[in-house]
């Protein structure tokens with residue numbers, strides 16, 4: 244018991260003057276999303292001053308949340324206003340820098356540090372929709388790396404939800420900052436960027452062709468198939484061996500009900516899929532079709548955590564064209580084109 248008590252004596256890091264301001268402030272991430280509330284289970288020693296949940300989102304690297312496990316449960320929850328596509332969760336553990344501090348138990352010796360890590364390790368990090376777990380993004384694996392210049396851990400999620408929950412059943416949770424990024428898709432290895440993106444009609448501000456390549460998952464390109472021809476075209480600066488095309492349909496998960504009516508009911512969703520499916524995806528050289536990579540077959544899978552489709556091309560060209568001639572629309576959040584060096588064939 245004595246040991247446990249001592250572990251919880253945290254050290255103040257005293258740095259004076261201007262340096263303090265610079266070092267204390269956590270850098271803001273691209274596409275960082277801010278929770279509307281942060282809650283935790285049992286606060287250590289009921290000491291809100293020292294261990295408040297809010298400390299993980301104050302962007303101050305010297306403040307932390309501290310949670311005890313109580314009856315086999317310790318947790319910290321970040322809740323968001325809407326359901327989001329959560330890309331990654333970045334966690335700043337307490338020993339982000341300058342670990343050695345004679346006044347703090349954990350940072351006094353290597354042994355102490357290891358004891359603290361052991362007590363505060365193995366935190367599950369999951370995405371939830373309300374009370375329902377959608378996906379575990381992994382378990383926090385703190386290292387004994389005292390020589391590290393920081394103790395920052397990134398977990399990749401790629402799941403939809405409105406809550407991020409950190410939990411464990413024994414020991415404690417101690418964290419300085421939890422940062423959630425969403426809405427922006429991950430960049431692919433060997434992704435190539437088009438120089439021009441155009442589509443048939445319409446091309447309104449809300450549904451602009453450029454939305455298919457802006458990396459934001461809550462913006463989409465939409466074009467109709469009036470007169471039997473709908474198309475969306477990505478043109479590149481030169482001819483590439485185009486290995487694959489990855490398409491993020493708008494229902495990356497069913498949270499996008501703020502921008503469209505489709506996901507608000509299952510029947511609405513099905514009718515949108517019916518309207519948006521069967522898009523041909525082809526590689527062109529100029530105006531000449533080289534190869535069809537396949538036809539987009541959207542599914543009714545409302546339960547899917549994502550709606551991402553990959554078509555294998557392995558064809559040379561300077562243009563990727565999405566087209567359909569039947570009634571309906573071409574509606575996509577993102578179109579990603581991948582070209583590896585050389586002549587790799589992707590199966």
Ligand SMILES: [Ca+2]
Pocket residue numbers: 298299300301302303304305306307419420
């Ligand atoms: Ca903090």
Ligand SMILES: [Ca+2]
Pocket residue numbers: 454455456457458459460461462463576577
């Ligand atoms: Ca987009």
